[in-house]
Amino acid sequence: MGSFQGFPDDTRYTPVPDPLLGPLLEEIDDLLLLKGLLRILWLHHQKKGFPRFLTWGELVADRTMVRALSAPDSPFEATLRSTLDKAVGLGALIHLRGEAARGQVDLYMPNTREGRRAAQHLEAHLSDMDLPSQGKTPPTPYDSSKPNIFSLYEENIGIITPMMAEELKEAEESYPEGWIEEAFREAVVSNKRSWRYVDAILKRWKSEGREHGEPGRPSKKIDAKEWIRRYGLPQPPR
Numbered sequence: 001m002g003s004f005q006g007f008p009d010d011t012r013y014t015p016v017p018d019p020l021l022g023p024l025l026e027e028i029d030d031l032l033l034l035k036g037l038l039r040i041l042w043l044h045h046q047k048k049g050f051p052r053f054l055t056w057g058e059l060v061a062d063r064t065m066v067r068a069l070s071a072p073d074s075p076f077e078a079t080l081r082s083t084l085d086k087a088v089g090l091g092a093l094i095h096l097r098g099e100a101a102r103g104q105v106d107l108y109m110p111n112t113r114e115g116r117r118a119a120q121h122l123e124a125h126l127s128d129m130d131l132p133s134q135g136k137t138p139p140t141p142y143d144s145s146k147p148n149i150f151s152l153y154e155e156n157i158g159i160i161t162p163m164m165a166e167e168l169k170e171a172e173e174s175y176p177e178g179w180i181e182e183a184f185r186e187a188v189v190s191n192k193r194s195w196r197y198v199d200a201i202l203k204r205w206k207s208e209g210r211e212h213g214e215p216g217r218p219s220k221k222i223d224a225k226e227w228i229r230r231y232g233l234p235q236p237p238r
Contacts, residue, residue, distance in 0.1 A: 010188070014045045017112060024092060035068040036083040037092055044110055046159035051118030053096075056106040057132050059084070061162055063150045084108060094119045100131040132162065148172065152184045157193050164195065175202050179210065 020037065028034050043054055043062065059065055060077055069079045087093040088108075094115050096107040107122060109115040122129075149172045153160055160168065172180065183201040187193060 014042050016041055017110070020092070024090070027090065030083075030086065032069055032071075032079065032083050033086050033090075036065070036080070037087055039065050039068060040087070040093065040108065041110060043159055050114075051109075051121045052114070053107045053109045053118055053122065055131060056108075057162060058159075059108070061160075061165060063160065064154065096122055096126070098123070098126045100126055100129045102130060102132065105131050148177075149180050152181065153195065156184050156188055157195060157198075167195070171199065171202065175206065179205055 016038075020041075025034075028037075039062070040054060040059070043058070044052055047053070060080060065080065066076055069083060070076050071079055084093065084095065088095045091111055094109050094111050096119055098105065098107075105126075107126075109118050149168050150160060150165070153164070153168055175183075179202060183198045183205075186201055187198045190197070
């Protein structure tokens with residue numbers, strides 16, 4: 001029996017192309033390939049605007065991809081590269097390699113109508129795009145024994161960019177684990193699924209103390225003496 005406890009009531013859904021659940025599924029005989037494709041579809045779905053695509057740096061830094069494709073007899077990056085090549089060869093993904101403004105990049109997108117349009121657009125404009133240079137992003141750190149701030153962010157907000165990974169790592173080092181989980185829970189309950197909202201909750205608790213006030217609600221009033229003790233300033237007028 002695994003640790004998964006079932007889908008919660010407020011589970012969100014990701015569209016999957018029908019052929020992946022039919023004729024393409026019959027051709028796939030590699031579990032890592034299937035895992036990789038499903039994760040890429042999820043990551044791509046989190047993107048907004050046009051063109052949507054995934055960079056090699058985003059894929060190699062993705063915490064879930066690291067866990068899903070890690071194998072004892074092969075380095076993760078080699079396994080990821082092999083999995084992507086198989087997906088491209090199968091016709092499920094499009095791969096573009098070219099020179100962006102800051103150096104060579106590898107871009108991937110599902111081989112759908114939108115993906116093909118995106119590929120055409122990127123081929124024409126790639127040299128003008130300011131994308132991170134290849135191979136500069138380390139994998140996102142994670143603790144496989146329990147949910148952490150990275151999995152909470154992915155499950156409740158969306159894709160983790162390299163810049164966001166650094167911010168999450170700093171927050172993980174700054175706040176107690178219980179606070180982080182509770183802050184995400186409060187954000188979901190309040191229908192405020194954004195890191196800005198979660199971060200504001202954590203900063204309030206750190207400033208005022210966890211017992212003073214609830215996220216999304218006015219904090220309890222404190223008297224002038226307590227205000228001066230905390231902040232060394234006169235209490236502002238109410």
